[in-house]
Amino acid sequence: MLSQPQKIRVKFSKTGSLKFISHLDLNRTVKSAFLRSKLPIWYTQGFNPHPKTVFSVPLSVGTASLCEFMDFRITESVSGKVICDTLNSVFPEGLRAIEAYEPKTKFHDIGWADYEIRMEIADAASHISAVESALAEPIVIEKTTKIGTRTVDVSEYVKTLFVTEENGELVLRVKLCCDTMNFVNPKYVIDFIAQKTGIPGEKDDYSVCRTAVYLPNGTTSFL
Amino acid sequence: MTLFMMQKSQKRNGGYFLKIPERILKKVEKPARYTGGEWGQTVKDKNKVDVRFAFCFPDTYEIGMSNLGVRILYHVLNSREDTWAERAYAPWVDMEACMREENIPLWAHESGDPLKEFDILGFSIQYELCYTNVLNMLELAGIPLLSKDRDESYPVIMAGGPCTYNAEPIADYFDLCMIGEGEEVIDELVTLYKEHKQKGFNKAEYLHEAAKIEGVYVPSLYTPAYNEDGTLASFTSIYDDIPLKIKKRIVKDMDKSPFPTKLVMPFIQTVQDKITLEVYRGCIRGCRFCQAGVVWRPVREKSVEVLCEQAKTLADATGLDEMGLSSLSISDYSCIDHLTDELLKWTDDRKISLSLPSLRVDSFTKELMEKISTVRTGSLTFAPEAGTQRLRDVINKNVRKEDLLRACRVAFEGGKSQVKLYFMQGLPTETNEDLDGIKELAESVIHEFYQTPNRPKKAPGVTLSTACFIPKPFTAFQWEPQCDMETLLEKQRYLDEKITDRKIKYNYHDAKVSRIEAVFARGDRKLNAALAEAHKRGLRFDGWDEHFHYDEWLKAFEDAGIDPAFYANREFGEDELLPWDNIDIGVTKEFLLRERHRAHAETTTKNCHETCNGCGANHLGGERSCCPSLKK
Numbered sequence: 001m002l003s004q005p006q007k008i009r010v011k012f013s014k015t016g017s018l019k020f021i022s023h024l025d026l027n028r029t030v031k032s033a034f035l036r037s038k039l040p041i042w043y044t045q046g047f048n049p050h051p052k053t054v055f056s057v058p059l060s061v062g063t064a065s066l067c068e069f070m071d072f073r074i075t076e077s078v079s080g081k082v083i084c085d086t087l088n089s090v091f092p093e094g095l096r097a098i099e100a101y102e103p104k105t106k107f108h109d110i111g112w113a114d115y116e117i118r119m120e121i122a123d124a125a126s127h128i129s130a131v132e133s134a135l136a137e138p139i140v141i142e143k144t145t146k147i148g149t150r151t152v153d154v155s156e157y158v159k160t161l162f163v164t165e166e167n168g169e170l171v172l173r174v175k176l177c178c179d180t181m182n183f184v185n186p187k188y189v190i191d192f193i194a195q196k197t198g199i200p201g202e203k204d205d206y207s208v209c210r211t212a213v214y215l216p217n218g219t220t221s222f223l
Numbered sequence: 224m225t226l227f228m229m230q231k232s233q234k235r236n237g238g239y240f241l242k243i244p245e246r247i248l249k250k251v252e253k254p255a256r257y258t259g260g261e262w263g264q265t266v267k268d269k270n271k272v273d274v275r276f277a278f279c280f281p282d283t284y285e286i287g288m289s290n291l292g293v294r295i296l297y298h299v300l301n302s303r304e305d306t307w308a309e310r311a312y313a314p315w316v317d318m319e320a321c322m323r324e325e326n327i328p329l330w331a332h333e334s335g336d337p338l339k340e341f342d343i344l345g346f347s348i349q350y351e352l353c354y355t356n357v358l359n360m361l362e363l364a365g366i367p368l369l370s371k372d373r374d375e376s377y378p379v380i381m382a383g384g385p386c387t388y389n390a391e392p393i394a395d396y397f398d399l400c401m402i403g404e405g406e407e408v409i410d411e412l413v414t415l416y417k418e419h420k421q422k423g424f425n426k427a428e429y430l431h432e433a434a435k436i437e438g439v440y441v442p443s444l445y446t447p448a449y450n451e452d453g454t455l456a457s458f459t460s461i462y463d464d465i466p467l468k469i470k471k472r473i474v475k476d477m478d479k480s481p482f483p484t485k486l487v488m489p490f491i492q493t494v495q496d497k498i499t500l501e502v503y504r505g506c507i508r509g510c511r512f513c514q515a516g517v518v519w520r521p522v523r524e525k526s527v528e529v530l531c532e533q534a535k536t537l538a539d540a541t542g543l544d545e546m547g548l549s550s551l552s553i554s555d556y557s558c559i560d561h562l563t564d565e566l567l568k569w570t571d572d573r574k575i576s577l578s579l580p581s582l583r584v585d586s587f588t589k590e591l592m593e594k595i596s597t598v599r600t601g602s603l604t605f606a607p608e609a610g611t612q613r614l615r616d617v618i619n620k621n622v623r624k625e626d627l628l629r630a631c632r633v634a635f636e637g638g639k640s641q642v643k644l645y646f647m648q649g650l651p652t653e654t655n656e657d658l659d660g661i662k663e664l665a666e667s668v669i670h671e672f673y674q675t676p677n678r679p680k681k682a683p684g685v686t687l688s689t690a691c692f693i694p695k696p697f698t699a700f701q702w703e704p705q706c707d708m709e710t711l712l713e714k715q716r717y718l719d720e721k722i723t724d725r726k727i728k729y730n731y732h733d734a735k736v737s738r739i740e741a742v743f744a745r746g747d748r749k750l751n752a753a754l755a756e757a758h759k760r761g762l763r764f765d766g767w768d769e770h771f772h773y774d775e776w777l778k779a780f781e782d783a784g785i786d787p788a789f790y791a792n793r794e795f796g797e798d799e800l801l802p803w804d805n806i807d808i809g810v811t812k813e814f815l816l817r818e819r820h821r822a823h824a825e826t827t828t829k830n831c832h833e834t835c836n837g838c839g840a841n842h843l844g845g846e847r848s849c850c851p852s853l854k855k
Contacts (some may be wrong), residue, residue, distance in 0.1 A: 016260055017255065017257075017260030017261075017490070018260070018490070019260035020248055020254040020255045020258050020490075021255045021491065022491075023491040025255065025490050025491050025492070028490075028496075029262075029488075029490055030490070031542070031544070032262075032488060032541060032542030033262070033542060033572070034541060034542065035538075035541075035542030035543075035544065035574065036539065036540070036541070036542035037542075043574060049574050050530040050574075061249075061254065062248065062254070064246070077772060088260075090542070091262075092260060092261060092262040092488070092490075093260055096258060142787070200246075202246075203246070204246070205244045205245050205246050206245070206246065207245055
């Protein structure tokens with residue numbers, strides 16, 4: 001038994017069916033997995049005990065991720081490996097614990113994230129240059145927030161890493177700003193490309209996956 | 224669906240097979256309804272099983288996932304090595320539109336394979352208003368609607384659940400119906416299917432053999448004939464070696480009946496995200512409007528030991544934090560205190576709260592409430608069903624006003640300030656005086672609140688919810704007419720105007736919906752045509768306000784040459800051959816008739832704990848039952 005509950009951070013991936021569940025439902029899914037796991041999770045002491053789980057930057061429904069984080073507390077010392085193995089034995093497929101450790105950073109230290117966008121379009125290679133030049137222009141998007149819709153130039157918050165063709169798919173990797181004030185949803189970038197180049201068209205399937213997160217400098221990996 | 228599309232949609236994604244194009248999943252509401260992949264689902268190698276079965280629930284995923292019957296039967300069939308049982312639900316209208324536009328056939332959640340490729344589809348028919356969804360699901364699956372149009376290349380379509388006690392209005396669409404409890408019969412039907420499949424499947428032969436299994440009704444093997452006035456004249460079978468009267472199946476020993484050891488855990492919130500412990504089947508009460516209380520007879524209890532073991536197993540396997548005790552009248556369970564004490568020994572430590580379904584006021588105690596006080600809701604629900612003692616005697620509710628007020632006082636002393644009361648309107652013999660009684664009862668509850676010295680410091684509130692009476696087969700009221708629409712609406716208006724106290728909230732069910740339900744509840748085979756017309760008009764999700772179109776239903780009846788009043792608003796003759804007289808539920812027609820006459824004489828009948836009223840269900844046998852002369 002620890003004298004004080006110890007904070008634990010689990011890095012996990014959210015893919016497959018799991019990418020279609022909302023933040024709230026992820027919370028429910030994790031909550032029941034915790035109870036199945038019988039790990040010494042710390043619960044709030046109130047009338048309605050619950051594990052105080054905090055998640056990193058929320059993902060849009062439909063977006064997969066290889067680098068999500070959740071923080072919670074444990075009441076007994078357990079190794080990171082045991083935590084991961086135990087969670088993976090009770091997580092549904094699509095939710096995988098990758099690493100568990102005592103965190104040194106806060107979630108608001110996250111500044112940037114990489115996204116991989118894969119479009120299933122005919123003649124993918126032929127669209128590469130069009131997409132590249134679209135992204136070289138000022139990226140002006142319609143941003144809808146609580147205060148309403150406004151037109152913003154987000155160019156300085158979008159960095160194109162590469163555009164290529166892979167297995168017949170058009171693959172695009174971008175680094176987007178993640179801080180609360182200037183958060184760029186990958187959907188904005190896709191809509192912008194679609195508006196400029198016509199791809200992905202309405203019937204073209206595409207998938208989005210968050211592949212890495214960084215500190216505000218954009219190069220040091222967040223942990 | 225073209226081969227190209229199949230390949231596209233079956234692409235691997237993060238170690239997972241997604242069955243439908245992602246852009247569709249990104250477009251629809253609650254995509255997790257359609258992806259499958261939940262914790263606890265059963266996945267097998269389809270090449271290593273003999274029989275592929277899909278449970279089809281003709282309503283949304285959220286409702287279907289909460290159904291205990293399907294949970295049990297999913298477990299029963301997947302316990303067989305030779306069978307893989309999967310799940311399918313009615314897609315919501317946004318997904319349906321996408322499926323129709325792109326020719327995506329309805330699929331099963333586990334494998335993502337189209338339902339058409341399955342051996343057997345088993346529909347769970349819980350209420351009349353989902354009939355159109357059954358037709359819509361078959362159509363979306365690319366399967367002909369009528370049993371006679373389906374040859375060996377299509378799956379066998381089965382039905383089970385409460386509505387199959389009168390399956391006549393849907394008889395043309397199903398190859399066979401399971402009458403009664405399905406745990407054993409579904410196993411036998413799958414075994415028989417496997418035998419027939421191995422020797423070269425012939426549908427007619429299979430159905431003929433299946434009809435010999437107790438509890439199996441094959442509608443196509445029976446022919447009804449009608450009198451000139453539209454009533455049933457006779458009901459004959461086309462073979463001599465199948466029973467003319469189909470006896471319902473029951474599980475004799477509830478302790479030995481199969482129960483799931485894990486549950487499929489939905490990603491999204493469903494109607495009941497809790498462990499449901501079925502405490503006993505049947506009911507000792509005998510309310511005269513209630514079908515469930517009759518068709519589940521005889522009463523058979525599970526023992527506390529078995530219940531506790533099942534509760535622990537499921538708590539470990541699911542990680543759910545709520546456990547609901549389920550049965551028709553939970554406080555009538557002979558060991559309710561023992562059971563709740565045993566469960567409470569460990570549920571708190573496991574952060575699990577206990578919940579109980581609506582309670583009878585005569586058995587609601589302080590002790591019981593304290594045990595469930597961890598439940599988050601601030602309100603309690605009671606069901607007096609009728610406003611005056613006279614009418615409560617007619618329906619044999621056997622609850623007095625004093626009981627209700629005492630129960631409310633217990634609730635108020637326990638810190639509750641909100642009470643929900645359920646009533647029925649349009650019950651046989653009901654007058655305005657009985658409606659006044661509903662209002663007066665609500666006022667008495669408010670008064671009782673202010674008479675309770677240690678009441679909570681909140682404003683009291685009573686919510687009245689009234690349903691329209693629907694005569695159901697196998698009840699003492701099966702012969703009674705439903706009030707016509709105008710009368711039902713008038714009753715609702717009357718009560719609405721009477722209630723002036725703002726602490727009393729009055730909600731009522733849509734009378735139009737209740738009327739359609741009444742038509743199908745007491746329907747015969749002629750209604751199959753009306754259902755086809757309704758389907759043609761695009762009706763589905765009739766149980767959902769936004770998709771219920773009464774006028775379209777009336778047109779569907781007209782086009783099929785059906786007078787809905789013949790079914791809903793007609794008093795059925797006591798000597799009339801009823802469409803469901805071909806089903807033997809154990810309880811006899813003579814008993815129901817006796818009860819009907821007692822109702823009109825305003826005479827109550829004692830419950831099964833007090834005396835045996837000779838309903839006939841004891842002939843079915845059973846263990847841990849209260850029937851005195853139970854056949855062993």
